[in-house]
Amino acid sequence: MTQTDPLVEIRGLNKYFGSNHVLRDIDFSVARGEVVCVIGPSGSGKSTLLRCVNLLETPQSGTVKVNEQELTDPDCDIDAARRQIGMVFQQFNLFPHHSALDNCTLALTTVLKKKRDEAERIARENLERVGLAEKVDAYPARLSGGQQQRVAIARALSMDPALMLFDEPTSALDPELVGEVLTVMRRLADEGMTMIVVTHEIAFAREVADRVVFMDGGGIVEQGKPSTLLSEPREPRTRDFLKRVLEPVAD
Numbered sequence: 001m002t003q004t005d006p007l008v009e010i011r012g013l014n015k016y017f018g019s020n021h022v023l024r025d026i027d028f029s030v031a032r033g034e035v036v037c038v039i040g041p042s043g044s045g046k047s048t049l050l051r052c053v054n055l056l057e058t059p060q061s062g063t064v065k066v067n068e069q070e071l072t073d074p075d076c077d078i079d080a081a082r083r084q085i086g087m088v089f090q091q092f093n094l095f096p097h098h099s100a101l102d103n104c105t106l107a108l109t110t111v112l113k114k115k116r117d118e119a120e121r122i123a124r125e126n127l128e129r130v131g132l133a134e135k136v137d138a139y140p141a142r143l144s145g146g147q148q149q150r151v152a153i154a155r156a157l158s159m160d161p162a163l164m165l166f167d168e169p170t171s172a173l174d175p176e177l178v179g180e181v182l183t184v185m186r187r188l189a190d191e192g193m194t195m196i197v198v199t200h201e202i203a204f205a206r207e208v209a210d211r212v213v214f215m216d217g218g219g220i221v222e223q224g225k226p227s228t229l230l231s232e233p234r235e236p237r238t239r240d241f242l243k244r245v246l247e248p249v250a251d
């Protein structure tokens with residue numbers, strides 16, 4: 001296997017919720033070190049696709065391969081496979097009764113069976129990486145939304161993932177806190193982290209993404225370099241969507 005093999009490889013993925021066919025024959029690959037931003041209207045299947053990458057949602061058909069492991073193989077050790085995939089949600093999902101440090105050490109000591117001092121060293125390193133060295137002892141309630149989201153990112157990074165998934169990581173934040181989270185994500189991208197980011201931050205996608213994927217109606221309608229897709233989209237549906245996000249008007 002060479003390093004040019006895709007880190008993520010999804011083939012023929014179909015997902016239904018009851019009779020609702022929410023992902024339709026998706027083929028989607030992500031190269032090592034690539035940053036892919038996924039955009040598209042509400043309900044188009046962005047979160048479901050992201051959740052299929054670590055099999056938080058089970059597809060009805062198709063294969064999901066991450067880092068040479070086929071997660072859809074019934075013999076796959078799914079917990080082990082998931083450990084190499086960090087996920088950051090819109091609603092931080094921190095443990096409220098644990099400090100920032102302990103939010104980061106918890107999985108290290110319980111899941112990876114690291115010794116306490118080793119876990120703390122890793123957690124401190126990653127909290128420093130997201131600019132929160134001063135906040136290691138703070139509890140989530142005492143942190144701003146932007147700081148909480150950065151703890152969530154540090155927690156995911158502490159597991160030393162091969163891939164990071166972000167589902168609208170800045171959508172729950174007050175506008176003035178969005179920048180600090182995007183700065184951390186931009187730095188991660190610069191460090192070569194492979195990232196799939198569902199986002200409405202078109203400026204971020206334009207600047208940081210290697211590729212932008214536009215989804216609508218459970219399918220990938222169009223994808224390409226941000227400069228092309230965001231400025232000269234080929235498909236009318238992409239154009240309409242971008243017009244609506246970039247030039248919002250009151251109804």
Ligand SMILES: Nc1ncnc2c1ncn2[C@@H]1O[C@H](COP(=O)(O)OP(=O)(O)OP(=O)(O)O)[C@@H](O)[C@H]1O
Nearest residue numbers: 017018020022040041042043044045046047048049
């Ligand atoms: N757990 C679920 N049970 C039933 N239907 C679901 C579930 N999760 C999502 N859906 C449906 O699947 C479709 C795709 O939803 P999804 O959350 O992936 O869209 P999205 O593109 O992430 O939208 P948004 O931008 O609003 O987050 C929608 O029709 C949604 O109602």
Ligand SMILES: [Mg+2]
Nearest residue numbers: 046047048167
């Ligand atoms: Mg979503």
